[in-house]
Amino acid sequence: NAGVMQNPRHLVRRRGQEARLRCSPMKGHSHVYWYRQLPEEGLKFMVYLQKENIIDESGMPKERFSAEFPKEGPSILRIQQVVRGDSAAYFCASSPSVNEQFFGPGTRLTVL
């Protein structure tokens, strides 16, 4: 059973471009979470999704950020019109239940 997969592992964008981060949960996991870790800071929860539904997006910035988890395919975190402050590591986690969350290796976004 493969772990949580994220791609790309590294992403470079210029200011104003769009960034799309993908997360494939572990097989059988229906809960997906996104977290952001700014340089030298702790992880911050962004959004929790189940298939085709956003359950909790209390940690998402109000503008430019969106997330989806379609019926088929990976979960996508989309950042429009990126700015330098969006440079961070973005981690996805999946869970089969209410207990432990399994994290992917992260996508490191660099905005030039």
Next chain:
Amino acid sequence: DAKTTQPTSMDCAEGRAANLPCNHSTISGNEYVYWYRQIHSQGPQYIIHGLKNNETNEMASLIITEDRKSSTLILPHATLRDTAVYYCIVRDPSGGGADGLTFGKGTHLIIQP
């Protein structure tokens, strides 16, 4: 979720037991104690969780005091690969899994050769 307090950093000699404390004095009856760790540049890794009884798995042991106001994560035979930031998190899972984890600053455990 209740707040937790952990030391900023700790050292431990390779091969010895590493004991990482966590205070959670405002923990409520439904909240569990979870431990995760993050090795540099990697995603966080689940270690163990418990409610009130002591727990053990292949990675670690979790000792929770009787009043549940504090706990200790024990890595019985620390290796250099255990160097990481360790996060103690209290969380009520009965919300249907809707809670994102709240990571504090954690304890930076450094295993010395």
